Amino acid sequence: xxxxxFPWSLVFCTAGAIGLxxxxxxxxxxxxxxxxxxPIQKIFYIHLPLSWWxxxxxxxxxxxxxxxxxxxxxxxxxxxRAAAEIGVVFTSLCLITGIIWxxxxxxxxxxxxPRLSTALVMWFVYVAYLIMGSLAASPQRKALxxxxxxxxxxxxxxLVFLSARMWRSVHPAVFASxxxxxxxxxxxxxxxxxxxxxxxxxxxFLLRKTQLTQESRIxxxxxxxxxxxxxxxxxxx
Numbered sequence: 755x756x757x758x759x760f761p762w763s764l765v766f767c768t769a770g771a772i773g774l775x776x777x778x779x780x781x782x783x784x785x786x787x788x789x790x791x792x793p794i795q796k797i798f799y800i801h802l803p804l805s806w807w808x809x810x811x812x813x814x815x816x817x818x819x820x821x822x823x824x825x826x827x828x829x830x831x832x833x834x835r836a837a838a839e840i841g842v843v844f845t846s847l848c849l850i851t852g853i854i855w856x857x858x859x860x861x862x863x864x865x866x867x868p869r870l871s872t873a874l875v876m877w878f879v880y881v882a883y884l885i886m887g888s889l890a891a892s893p894q895r896k897a898l899x900x901x902x903x904x905x906x907x908x909x910x911x912x913l914v915f916l917s918a919r920m921w922r923s924v925h926p927a928v929f930a931s932x933x934x935x936x937x938x939x940x941x942x943x944x945x946x947x948x949x950x951x952x953x954x955x956x957x958x959f960l961l962r963k964t965q966l967t968q969e970s971r972i973x974x975x976x977x978x979x980x981x982x983x984x985x986x987x988x989x990x991x
Contacts, residue, residue: 763964766957773950780943794858799943801851803951804844805873810955811841812880812911819904822897828970831897834904836962838883840955845877868917876914879907893973 781799788795818834821827852870857863864870886900936944 763957763959763961766953766960768957770950770952770954770957773946773953777943777947777950780946785940785943786937791859794855797851797855799947801848801855802944803948804848804851806948807951807955808841808844808848809911809915810952811837811844811959812876812908814959815841815880815883815904816908816911819901822901823905828897829967831900832966832970833959833963834900835884835887835966836959838880838904839962840958842877842880842884844955845873845880849873849877869914872910872914872917876907876910879903879910883907893970 777799781796785796785799787793814837815834818830818837822830822834849870852873853863856865856870883900883903886896886903889896889899891899
């Protein structure tokens with residue numbers, strides 16, 4: 755009989771959802787309204803956690819890709835794929851919330867700022883990583899190509915994080931100064947939202963990795979069944 759595992763993914767997803775729901779109170783009732791931008795600034799409390807956990811996702815892709823190249827274990831490739839999918843979703847939401855925020859802050863929907871440009875390049879690279887799954891190649895070959903790309907693609911991730919500090923950028927570096935540019939109530943709200951988003955991220959990661967693992971097992975069973983059917987047909991002939 756198949757082993758039953760404790761549904762940690764459900765636990766973390768539920769905890770993350772509850773945390774994000776509680777975070778709405780911190781965002782709209784506890785954190786003060788920013789004087790310059792007004793209420794639109796509150797999208798920052800969702801935008802920042804999305805961006806941070808997207809970068810964490812791609813770091814996990816990097817580590818698991820290196821693990822696959824070193825050990826050739828399928829579990830590393832499946833974990834990298836799960837993290838990449840979540841990272842692309844979080845980056846997409848990060849770009850969308852950033853565009854909304856930038857329209858109010860900068861007066862334009864998009865500007866080729868170093869932070870925005872490197873983030874968009876990162877999104878395209880990891881979308882290409884996911885497209886690798888549709889290649890007409892063996893699973894081992896696709897996993898190998900994904901692993902190499904997962905390592906090379908990570909070169910852009912530090913640039914995204916450091917771009918607002920390395921180059922002249924209109925994007926704010928929130929925690930660059932000692933004061934962080936935030937009131938204590940704003941900092942606490944940021945940490946609550948980052949923590950809640952992290953729990954949701956972990957739950958989604960475990961859930962997606964489990965799905966990919968089951969999908970891989972089904973594919974192997976179907977492949978073996980097809981081979982057995984071909985052998986039986988050949989014997990009858």
